[in-house]
Amino acid sequence: MKDTQYQVTLNFADGVSRSFSVPADTTILDAALAAEMPVLFQCRSGSCSSCIAQLADGEANTRQGASSTLLASEYAAGQRLLCLCQAQSDCTFELGYGSEVGSSVAHEVHAFVDSVERIASNVIRLTLELAEGDWLEFRPGQFMQIEVPGYGVVRSYSPSSTTAELPKLEFLIRLLPGGAMSSYLEEKASNDDVLTLSGPYGAFFLREEKRRSPHIFVAGGTGLAPILSMIDALRQGGGRKPPMLLSFGCAVPDALFCLDDIELRQQWLPTLEARICVDREPRDGLHHGSPVSALREGDVSADTVAYLCGPQPMIDAATARLIELGADPANIFAEQFVASH
Ligand code: FES
Known part of the structure; x- marks a missing residue:
């Protein structure tokens, strides 16, 4: 069983097909990444749905003991989370995005705080400007992870701006009592603080x-x-x-x-x-x-x-x-x- 390999084909929405082999005991996502396939993923644990794909042919099941966010009806209709899924035969998946999408690999950038403005009872508009020499590509709808200075945690936010506005980036941040980002923005943030961001992430983007x-x-x-x-x-x-x-x-x-x-x-x-x-x-x-x-x-x-x-x-x-x-x-x-x- 350990040496069994299956051939998995990914059909991207732009008509590109890519095949690679998957050991029977390896998740399809792990094998896809090892083969440098441009697939989207984030959590690698079945909770974000970024890696969702439609099984079009063959057999591939969620590995034993894994819990996923897919509904039983979605699973029965052939939807699979590639990060939890192992092949039981050669199989083919349809992906809802083009082959160029997953190739924008997440990376780290730095940005200065430009403004922090409260725009509703519990929402702050945070405007950043990328540090010189740093650049970023993202699709409208994708999100970034921002390290909260002094708190040792990261939080995820989608820009409300587009890449056309770069080097400016704008985020709408909901204030949560006692929340790390909320406390930072309300009590500590000042212009020219440097934040560390990584991204882009996520499969939610404009088609x-x-x-x-x-x-x-x-x-x-x-x-x-x-x-x-x-x-x-x-x-x-x-x-x-x-x-x-x-x-x-x-x-x-x-x-x-x-x-x-x-x-x-x-x-x-x-x-x-x-x-x-x-x-x-x-x-x-x-x-x-x-x-x-x-x-x-x-x-x-x-x-x-x-x-x-x-x-x-x-x-x-x-x-x-x-x-x-x-x-x-x-x-x-x-x-x-x-x-x-
Ligand atoms: S990568 Fe998050 S569900 Fe698969």
């Missing part, structure tokens, strides 16, 4: 090949950050802009932020519609309810592509609602927003 399709963005809280980056990337790209619907919500009006930024984008992008939602204390012009409840009949067409970022219950509800309204599950991309102290 360039679908940029002409109608877009729906559903964002809860600071899940808005990667969504703003995506909207800006669509704006900065050439050609006709697709119809776009942004449904963004917070608990109460005081917690809302970036409404001016959204309005400005609506002026630049006549095809962008925004629905701003609050769970409580509704006011004129605001939808009363979650950003999912603001989605309605007629919003979705067969080729709609949707990007969801927020807490997991919001993502689950939005996914179910979009499918109910006619979206193709293969065109729904999501990133869970996890608050860490």
Whole structure:
């Protein structure tokens, strides 16, 4: 058994196919990385879904004892997390991204604090500027890990800016009582502090090949950050802009932020519609309810592509609602927003 090898083929969304051999006792991700395949991954432990792939042919099962975030129905439909999966035969996987995507390897950069600005009851806008000589590539929606100075921990945030704004980088950071990044930003951060960042990470990013399709963005809280980056990337790209619907919500009006930024984008992008939602204390012009409840009949067409970022219950509800309204599950991309102290 130990010497058994299987041939695994990866079909990337841009039509590129790559094959490599996988020992039966090795995860497909480990073998893929050893063979320098451009696959996306992050946690390597079944919790982030970055390495998700669709088994198209052959047999590959989650290794014994591993627990994954895939639903039983997703697993039965052939979805696999490559970091947990071992081949039982030669097999083929379809990947939802092009072969050039995974080749942007994460690396470390340094950046100066440019500004720290509180923009809502519990949100700070952090603007950084890359140190001279440092550079970074990322796709709209991907995230970076930032070391919190003096705390010995890293936290993950998606830029709300795009690479067109480099060397400036902007992040929207939710304040958590006692949280490491929150304490740093509120009590210690000062201009010209140097932060260490690494990235990019994550498989949640704007699908360039679908940029002409109608877009729906559903964002809860600071899940808005990667969504703003995506909207800006669509704006900065050439050609006709697709119809776009942004449904963004917070608990109460005081917690809302970036409404001016959204309005400005609506002026630049006549095809962008925004629905701003609050769970409580509704006011004129605001939808009363979650950003999912603001989605309605007629919003979705067969080729709609949707990007969801927020807490997991919001993502689950939005996914179910979009499918109910006619979206193709293969065109729904999501990133869970996890608050860490
Ligand atoms: S790398 Fe995170 S689930 Fe596989």
